[in-house]
Amino acid sequence: MSEYQGPFKAGLIEPVVEPGHNVLLAAGADQGYFLYKVGYVEELGLSHPFVVNIGAIGAGVTAAVFNTTAILDMEFGQLGQFRAAVLDDIHVTVLQPQATARFGAMNVNATLNAFALGRDPCGHQSEFYIFEQRRVFLRAVNPTIVPLVQARIAFWGFKYVLIGADGATGAGGQLPPLKTFANLLDAEVWKRTPQGENYKVLPLGGWGR
Numbered sequence: 001m002s003e004y005q006g007p008f009k010a011g012l013i014e015p016v017v018e019p020g021h022n023v024l025l026a027a028g029a030d031q032g033y034f035l036y037k038v039g040y041v042e043e044l045g046l047s048h049p050f051v052v053n054i055g056a057i058g059a060g061v062t063a064a065v066f067n068t069t070a071i072l073d074m075e076f077g078q079l080g081q082f083r084a085a086v087l088d089d090i091h092v093t094v095l096q097p098q099a100t101a102r103f104g105a106m107n108v109n110a111t112l113n114a115f116a117l118g119r120d121p122c123g124h125q126s127e128f129y130i131f132e133q134r135r136v137f138l139r140a141v142n143p144t145i146v147p148l149v150q151a152r153i154a155f156w157g158f159k160y161v162l163i164g165a166d167g168a169t170g171a172g173g174q175l176p177p178l179k180t181f182a183n184l185l186d187a188e189v190w191k192r193t194p195q196g197e198n199y200k201v202l203p204l205g206g207w208g209r
Contacts, residue, residue, distance in 0.1 A: 012122050013122065013124070013127070013156070013157060013158070015158050016081060016202065017038050017041075017160070018038065018041065019038050019039055019040055020037070020038065021037070021038050021198075021200065022035060022036065022037050022178075022197055022199035023035075023036050023037075023038060023160070023162070023199060023200050023201075023202055024181075024184075024187055024199040024200065024201045024202070025079070025129075025131055025177075025202055026184070026201055026203045026204060027134075027204050027205065028203075028204065028205045028206065028207055028208070032180055032181065033180070033181040033182075033183065033184060033186075033187050033201075034177035034179075034180055035177050035178045035181070035187070035199060036079075036162040036163060036164050036177055036178060037162065037163040037164075037178065038161070038162060039161045039162065039163045040160070040161035041158055041159070041160055041161075042158065042159045042161075043159075044080065044082070044155075044156060044158060045156055047156075050071065050072075050155045051087070052066065052068060052071055052072075052138065052152065052153045052154075052155070053151065053152050054090075054138065054150075054152075054153075055150065055151060056148060056149050056150065056151075057090065057140060057141075057147070057148045057151050058142065058147045058148075059142060059144060059145050059146055059147050060142060060144075061141070061142055062139065062140070063139070063140045063141070063142075063151065065098065065138070066138040066139070067135070067137055068135050068138065071155070072130055072135055072136060072155065073130070073132075073133050073135050074130055074131065074132055074133070076132055076173055076174050076175055077132070077161065077162050077164065077168055077174075077175035078131075078132065078161055079130070079132075079159070079160040079202070080129065080130040081129055081157040081158045081159075081202075082127070082128055082156065082157040083122075083123040083124065083126050083127050083155070083156060083157055084123060084128075084153055084155050085112075085114075085117060085123050085153070085154045086112050086113050086114045086116070086152075086153050087152040087153065087154055088148055088150060088151050089143070089144055089146075090114075090140045090141065090142055090143075090148065090151045091111040091113045091140065091143055092112040092113065092138050092139065092153055093109055093111050093112075093138070093139040093140075093141075094126075094128065094136055094138060095136060095137040095138070095139060095206075096130075096135075096136040096137070096204075096205040096206055097137075097205050097206075100205060100206035100207075100208050101206060102206045103125075112126055112153065128203075129202050129203065130204075131204050132174060134204055134205065140153075162175060164176050164177050164178055165177065165178055184201070187199070
């Protein structure tokens with residue numbers, strides 16, 4: 001096996017791949033690995049359009065699961081790299097997909113919260129990836145004894161326009177990958193063939209327990 005190809009790196013957010021490089025998207029346990037080439041990279045700056053407001057949350061209340069469709073969904077054939085910062089006194093569990101919590105140990109999951117920026121000012125431990133409409137969901141809890149009138153999480157990052165078997169595509173249909181592998185071992189074997197190429201492995205969601 002090659003040295004780890006994963007995305008995790010402390011510090012200010014940077015593109016994990018450049019145009020012309022390959023990404024191998026890991027869909028999760030038993031869901032396969034999908035190879036694409038990057039055609040274009042664009043910044044998604046921290047700004048009002050990328051601030052999610054879950055809304056008012058009563059004291060000690062867990063809000064309904066929030067769907068990020070309107071804010072974080074990507075176009076067909078596009079991949080988003082995001083980091084997050086919690087702006088209010090809430091604890092947020094990231095679900096990706098909706099039934100699988102991210103950042104988990106065997107029995108508990110880490111949450112995003114406003115205090116995390118003190119230890120992780122660049123938000124690198126919050127980093128996640130969204131391919132097309134494989135969106136994240138958010139579950140927020142107000143741990144205080146004070147009702148909150150808003151519960152905000154800010155996002156920023158990069159957009160990657162991918163090239164697949166049909167070239168690059170926008171709206172109108174999912175982008176078929178250049179290659180599909182059942183597991184990472186198959187992808188590593190292919191990489192060592194005369195036709196093989198290097199790639200960066202990026203996770204599209206949680207692995208589950």
